[in-house]
Amino acid sequence: MDKLRYPIGQFNIAEDVSLDQIENLINQIEALPQLLVDSVRDLTKEQLDSSYRPGGWTIRQVVHHIADSHMNGYIRFKLALTEDNPTIKPFNEVLWAELEDARTLSVDVSLKLIETLHERWSVLLRSLSTNELNRQFRHPEAGDLSLKKAIGLYAWHGNHHLAHIMSFTKT
Secondary structure (H helix, E strand, C coil): CHHHHCCCCCCCCCCCCCHHHHHHHHHHHHHHHHHHHHHHCCCCHHHHCCECCCCCCEHHHHHHHHHHHHHHHHHHHHHHHHCCCCECCCCCHHHHHCCHHHHHCCHHHHHHHHHHHHHHHHHHHHCCCHHHHCCEEEECCCEEEEHHHHHHHHHHHHHHHHHHHHHHHCC
């Protein structure tokens, strides 16, 4: 079950992230929207409304969750760049996934949102100086997170859920 839940493993990033690694992670964030489109393009409504694993979200909910999470991530970056170590507001992803939009809305809406968001986010990320990459935000439960590590977290997050979708489409 752990391989189904974490198909690419749990998030883990070195304490000291190099600029080359950061560029690679930004490339992954930038590439995610098209990979998501490609992964769900041929799925039927029934498949979109099927869970990728027992007890897991449907493919539809996963796509909408990525949009929800990455919108929050983008705002967290903006806050960290304009405030001194802001405490961010977490969101209850499980409850958000049960809201009507996440359960019934066409995935195309969130795919477009993710495409546009990631285009802006990638431009912002590529503009960051070394000092800005070291800026932080505080998560009330997880503690302080530097932007350079957060880039890794959101690249992993996108790839993590893409792997969920890909594992479903291979079955």
